[in-house]
Amino acid sequence: MTTQTDPSLENIPYEQALAELEQIVAALESSERSLEEALALFERGQVLARHCSELLDQAELRIEQISGDQILPFESDLTS
Numbered sequence: 001m002t003t004q005t006d007p008s009l010e011n012i013p014y015e016q017a018l019a020e021l022e023q024i025v026a027a028l029e030s031s032e033r034s035l036e037e038a039l040a041l042f043e044r045g046q047v048l049a050r051h052c053s054e055l056l057d058q059a060e061l062r063i064e065q066i067s068g069d070q071i072l073p074f075e076s077d078l079t080s
Contacts, residue, residue, distance in 0.1 A: 006047055014055045021048040 009017065024045040028038060 006051075009047065009051045012051065014052055014059075017048050017051050017055070021045055021052065024048070 012020075024041050027033075028041055028045075033041070
């Protein structure tokens, strides 16, 4: 788990990690940076992406446990 190897992510919720990741992507796309700064941003982005993925995996596992391993497709009543 990422939070064990990177304690800075231990208490960061998914939404906050995703927002930081989006800021990093925007920063890398929008301006020129030194190679070292770009690499540092890229590394942080990779850590955040793994963290988000792990949080999503944990959420999916919880849903499977609650629903008895049957994840049904979401059907919205708004399309009627």
